[in-house]
Amino acid sequence: MTTTTAVRSRPRRSDVREQVLRAAATAFLEHSYEEVSVAAIAKAAGFTKGAVYSNFGGKPKLFAAVVAEQFSSYIGAAVTDAIAAVDADGSHDAPQAVAASLTRALVTRLRLPALLAEFRSLAARDAELAAVYADLRLQQRQELQELLASTAVRLRLSPEIDLAVAATLLLTCVNSFSLEHAAAPTSTPEPLIEAMLTHVMTGILA
Helix, strand or coil: CCCCCCCCCCCCHHHHHHHHHHHHHHHHHHCCCCCCCHHHHHHHHCCCHHHHHHHHCCHHHHHHHHHHHHHHHHHHHHHHHHHHHHHHCCCCCHHHHHHHHHHHHHHHCCHHHHHHHHHHHHHCCCHHHHHHHHHHHHHHHHHHHHHHHHCCCCCCCCCCCCHHHHHHHHHHHHHHHHHHHHHCCCCCCHHHHHHHHHHHHHHHHC
């Protein structure tokens, strides 16, 4: 009688990275940057700390990867929803559609801006974190700039607009309004946020 021994295949690097990223997102969003350790993330993902370091280089860059992915998800979804609204109704106001979508995303993702604000505060006193933060913000701005460029025609974007300025302005407003709403929702309610973002988007799209 012969027996066969199952060979345990080594997980693909992309799969390891994805699992670590998911575990890190859950940990950071439930706690905070400082409270979460690499060891805890690795354990939750089912790997060693070495897997985290080999894929992300350490906690700062892992955090940046989480924020970048979360940002891409909700900003991209907001713009996609706005385009769908404009396409469905030719008379739909593009600035208001984008503002409404961003507002809905903003008030349901309040932990993300708070996490970024915490990281920014720590970066002010740590050169390594400052470098990671700068790269992250540049990546977010460039991504938003590319998104605006790719949807320019469907959102009726003015050909004369400076996309770098528009992306920076919108990014700053989204983060600022998120933090204000999270800290004091009665003084910065959802309708006010939508109205302010509509003004901003009108300036960008007009």
